[in-house]
Amino acid sequence: MSRSGVLRSFGALVSGAIFGLGLAVSGMMNPAKVIGFLDVAGDWDPTLAFVMGGALLVTVPAFRLILGRGRPVFDRSFALPDRTAVDGRLISGAALFGVGWGMVGFCPGPAVAALATGLTPVLVFVAAMVAGMALQSCQQSALSYQRRKKAEG
Amino acid sequence: MEDFTPVSGLLGGLLIGLAVALLLWLNGRLAGISGIVGGLVPGGARDGWWRWAFVAGLVLGALAYVLVAGGADAVEVTASLPVLVVGGLLVGFGTRLGSGCTSGHGLCGLARSSRRSVVATAVFFGVAMLTVFVGSHVL
Numbered sequence: 001m002s003r004s005g006v007l008r009s010f011g012a013l014v015s016g017a018i019f020g021l022g023l024a025v026s027g028m029m030n031p032a033k034v035i036g037f038l039d040v041a042g043d044w045d046p047t048l049a050f051v052m053g054g055a056l057l058v059t060v061p062a063f064r065l066i067l068g069r070g071r072p073v074f075d076r077s078f079a080l081p082d083r084t085a086v087d088g089r090l091i092s093g094a095a096l097f098g099v100g101w102g103m104v105g106f107c108p109g110p111a112v113a114a115l116a117t118g119l120t121p122v123l124v125f126v127a128a129m130v131a132g133m134a135l136q137s138c139q140q141s142a143l144s145y146q147r148r149k150k151a152e153g
Numbered sequence: 154m155e156d157f158t159p160v161s162g163l164l165g166g167l168l169i170g171l172a173v174a175l176l177l178w179l180n181g182r183l184a185g186i187s188g189i190v191g192g193l194v195p196g197g198a199r200d201g202w203w204r205w206a207f208v209a210g211l212v213l214g215a216l217a218y219v220l221v222a223g224g225a226d227a228v229e230v231t232a233s234l235p236v237l238v239v240g241g242l243l244v245g246f247g248t249r250l251g252s253g254c255t256s257g258h259g260l261c262g263l264a265r266s267s268r269r270s271v272v273a274t275a276v277f278f279g280v281a282m283l284t285v286f287v288g289s290h291v292l
Contacts, residue, residue: 008179008202008203011179011180012176012206013207013213014175014179015173015175015176015180015207015210016206016207016209016211016214017172017210017211018210018214019168019169019172019173019211020210020212020213020214020217020218021168022165022169022172023165023211024165024215024222025161025164025165027162027227028165038278038281038282038285039282041286041290042285045157046157046159047156047159047161048162051162051163051165052259053163054162054163054165054166054170055169055173056170056263056264057166058167058171059173059260059261059264060263060264062173062177063174063264063265066174066177066178071181072179072181073179078177079181080183080265081183081267083269084269085269086268089250089251089252091251091276092247092251093250093251094247094258094272094273094276094277094280095247095251095276095280096243096246097244097247097248097251097254097280098276098278098279098281098283099240100240100241100244100247101240101255101281102281102282103232103240103284103288104241105231108244109211109254111241112186112212113211113212113214114215114228115212116212116213116216117228118225119230121230121237124238124241125232128241128242128245129190129241130190130245131241131242132244132245133190133191133194133245134194134196134245135242136191137191137194138196140249141196
């Protein structure tokens with residue numbers, strides 16, 4: 001690995017560790033607590049709104065400052081998504097994610113962080129989640145292959 | 154609302170925000186967990202080292218809390234095995250199809266005022282609330 005690769009891995013490790021600690025401190029690693037927020041018709045627990053609010057309190061001004069700099073510390077440029085269209089793919093993906101999130105109470109970050117508990121249900125969920133990601137990646141390449149074929153006639 | 158914990162929620166949120174800001178400042182990357190993990194599956198991005206480091210950090214940070222505060226008992230997974238598998242598949246497939254999850258769209262996207270992220274966040278929160286409603290009050 002190059003020197004910049006080592007630095008980038010170090011940056012990612014520190015950021016990931018603070019992220020994982022934040023998820024644990026906030027209680028969001030616990031799916032039962034997340035479902036307590038999503039269950040608006042039940043015994044509603046508004047904690048998740050405080051977590052999102054606390055995070056946005058930092059990210060909104062920080063992003064403005066950071067993106068105002070020419071480049072990140074350990075890399076040449078910022079890697080930001082370039083898509084802008086609000087399309088069916090975005091909405092159907094978000095909806096499918098919403099169903100899975102509501103079923104179990106785990107979204108990707110808390111699920112991976114909860115691997116720290118070593119609990120079997122967490123392992124099962126993360127394995128299924130990674131399989132779902134791989135499946136989507138396969139479907140995506142199959143779609144673009146078909147499209148290329150069609151374009152070639 | 155016996156479980157409402159605004160102080161630890163806010164404190165954890167500030168830490169998460171700090172982590173997201175740090176990754177953008179140091180590496181120029183958005184801390185969307187589905188995107189970072191999705192880049193590690195076959196056919197994903199070929200810049201793996203920092204992604205593995207981030208995932209390792211995520212687990213280590215949570216582990217530090219579990220060891221110090223004994224938080225392992227606080228993780229209650231109530232879903233049955235088939236629900237875990239189907240839910241996991243949907244979360245994995247959906248977050249990749251929709252290009253983000255609670256962190257990518259919900260934190261990074263909203264902080265960048267991305268219209269796509271505002272829509273995606275409203276959709277997954279709405280659908281998840283509806284799913285919980287159907288699961289616990291209808292079925």
